[in-house]
Amino acid sequence: MKPCLVLLLMMVSVNLAASSLVSHALVTNQLGYYPSADKKAYLIGDQEKQIELVSMRDNSAVASYPLIENNSLPDGRQVYEADFSSLTVPGWYYFRSTKGQSTPFEISETVYEALNNSLVHAFYLQRSGEAVHSPVTGMARPASHLEDGVIVRSDAFHTEGEKYDGRGGWYDAGDFGKYVATTTISVARLLEAYQQAPELFDAQQINNMPVILDEALFGLLWLEKMQREDGAVYRKISGAKWPEQIPPWLDRQPRYVYGVSTPETAKYAATLAFAARVYKRYDDQLAGRFLASAQKAWGFLATQSQQFIDWRNEDDSGSGPYIRNEYDQEAALATDVDDRIWAASELYLATQSPKFYQYIETHYPKMMEQDDGMLDIFEWKNPILLGLWHLVESLDTPLTQTMEKDLHNLAIRYVLQAEASPFYVANQRFVWGSNKMTAEAGIVIALGAKLSPDDNFRASVQSQLDYLLGANAFNLSFVTHFGTYSVRNQHHLYQISTGVSLPGYLVGGPNSIAQANIAPKDMGMLSYIDDPRAYAVNEFSIDYNAALIGLIAAHHALKNRR
Numbered sequence: 001m002k003p004c005l006v007l008l009l010m011m012v013s014v015n016l017a018a019s020s021l022v023s024h025a026l027v028t029n030q031l032g033y034y035p036s037a038d039k040k041a042y043l044i045g046d047q048e049k050q051i052e053l054v055s056m057r058d059n060s061a062v063a064s065y066p067l068i069e070n071n072s073l074p075d076g077r078q079v080y081e082a083d084f085s086s087l088t089v090p091g092w093y094y095f096r097s098t099k100g101q102s103t104p105f106e107i108s109e110t111v112y113e114a115l116n117n118s119l120v121h122a123f124y125l126q127r128s129g130e131a132v133h134s135p136v137t138g139m140a141r142p143a144s145h146l147e148d149g150v151i152v153r154s155d156a157f158h159t160e161g162e163k164y165d166g167r168g169g170w171y172d173a174g175d176f177g178k179y180v181a182t183t184t185i186s187v188a189r190l191l192e193a194y195q196q197a198p199e200l201f202d203a204q205q206i207n208n209m210p211v212i213l214d215e216a217l218f219g220l221l222w223l224e225k226m227q228r229e230d231g232a233v234y235r236k237i238s239g240a241k242w243p244e245q246i247p248p249w250l251d252r253q254p255r256y257v258y259g260v261s262t263p264e265t266a267k268y269a270a271t272l273a274f275a276a277r278v279y280k281r282y283d284d285q286l287a288g289r290f291l292a293s294a295q296k297a298w299g300f301l302a303t304q305s306q307q308f309i310d311w312r313n314e315d316d317s318g319s320g321p322y323i324r325n326e327y328d329q330e331a332a333l334a335t336d337v338d339d340r341i342w343a344a345s346e347l348y349l350a351t352q353s354p355k356f357y358q359y360i361e362t363h364y365p366k367m368m369e370q371d372d373g374m375l376d377i378f379e380w381k382n383p384i385l386l387g388l389w390h391l392v393e394s395l396d397t398p399l400t401q402t403m404e405k406d407l408h409n410l411a412i413r414y415v416l417q418a419e420a421s422p423f424y425v426a427n428q429r430f431v432w433g434s435n436k437m438t439a440e441a442g443i444v445i446a447l448g449a450k451l452s453p454d455d456n457f458r459a460s461v462q463s464q465l466d467y468l469l470g471a472n473a474f475n476l477s478f479v480t481h482f483g484t485y486s487v488r489n490q491h492h493l494y495q496i497s498t499g500v501s502l503p504g505y506l507v508g509g510p511n512s513i514a515q516a517n518i519a520p521k522d523m524g525m526l527s528y529i530d531d532p533r534a535y536a537v538n539e540f541s542i543d544y545n546a547a548l549i550g551l552i553a554a555h556h557a558l559k560n561r562r
Helices: 003-019 113-125 180-196 211-225 262-279 284-301 337-351 354-370 384-394 398-419 434-451 455-468 493-498 542-558
Strands: 025-027 040-044 050-055 060-066 068-072 078-083 091-096 105-107 233-239 255-261
Touching: 040 455, 060 078, 113 180, 113 211, 113 542, 180 211, 180 233, 180 262, 180 384, 180 542, 211 262, 233 262, 255 262, 262 284, 262 337, 262 384, 284 337, 337 354, 337 384, 354 398, 384 398, 384 434, 398 434, 398 455, 434 455, 434 542, 455 542
Parallel strands: none
Antiparallel strands: 025 040, 040 078, 050 060, 050 091, 068 078, 091 105, 233 255
């Protein structure tokens, strides 16, 4: 038997053991909780009257908590919950019932510190165009994709086959594509996380700035390369074919630069304008360059009255579309007004130029009149939320007062969805990237908590974090290497080709469509399996990690409120 086949069978075997549904289990956030946090444990299966909390210091029961009904899972199993928010004493604990016990967890003020650092470090592990030397993980790999890229077809500024400097940036996911859509969203989310909770990041410094800002800068410098001379922004760089199961330094196929679009150009303008404000305290000249580039992008948008995407079918033969497609049919993908409003918001805050505010005044009410569903979680499909939040934080006008109400109503919608769900999961769209959507829904609820001092909001933010870190039907942390039972078999070409599992990667999570035909279909939050073949549920992406970093930051900002 070939060694690679042996390895695959071993991985599948481990997968089946690690992610099988449990008939009876006590599940919690496997990392733990802040002392002041809202805390819930869940029992899946036959009801019991109560569960005991055991201190690991002397293995003695320190309290018992009654169980009440929570909800039922898609397969009919019942979930019960116990509220142990009264526990505030730091230490290590676990729960036990008459049939079993939970994983151990910690009560600590620094309980998410290592996780947060690892989530940020994962961006470094995804770097393209340079050698990676990671003392944290032991990864040492040579520089890869140093020939990025080649213009795929002629436009007014470049000719087909022309070499183009698109080196650098992050590999978007488990393969080697690099996308403006997810890079802009990820950079902006990293910058916002730092703005929300700088104390989480200030301890780790490199190049005279927090590591999170240094890493975001790496993404920004690649984004600058993707801007065309007229301000328009190219969409992505990838091979014409999906890469084989090889590490990045062995992928030597030509890598193409694909056409410009107004959605990507608007997201670029927003991100660079936001970055100009953040980096001004570190490098005034760099900040000025970012702002000039953002304004240049807006200049291109001014020449395009409608959404424009330079796209052909063959553009997606070796990379993701990141436009409206068979599976992504959201209303926001039929227009770029959401992207432009985000851009106008950031440009207004960076320049105070009335023209940007006037654009928002004209287009935001029209957008909300047409379809109030256009305001939703922050993602590449629809990034408007972050622009609105920044305006609400900075201004007090009739328009921002309306925006504040709209944001609050969105938070309420997600809280209500959480209250009707097993484990209080706010996101109920179990599609590709549902875990990222869960994290972003938690951030929306955290914004709602800032707008209205409601303890239910804060508890709901905690529940989104708990679900991602083990309080789910699989008793599994969806972040590699974090938690007693965590994802080990993610779909990631570096891991598949080398056998090395890297820490700090949030995987996509349950997906009812399950396009790889490995995970169970049409089972909502049960449509998941920890299998390297299951790319539609078990692949990482940079915007997934960015969303979880953002959730941890938003959660931290609320932690002292009770």
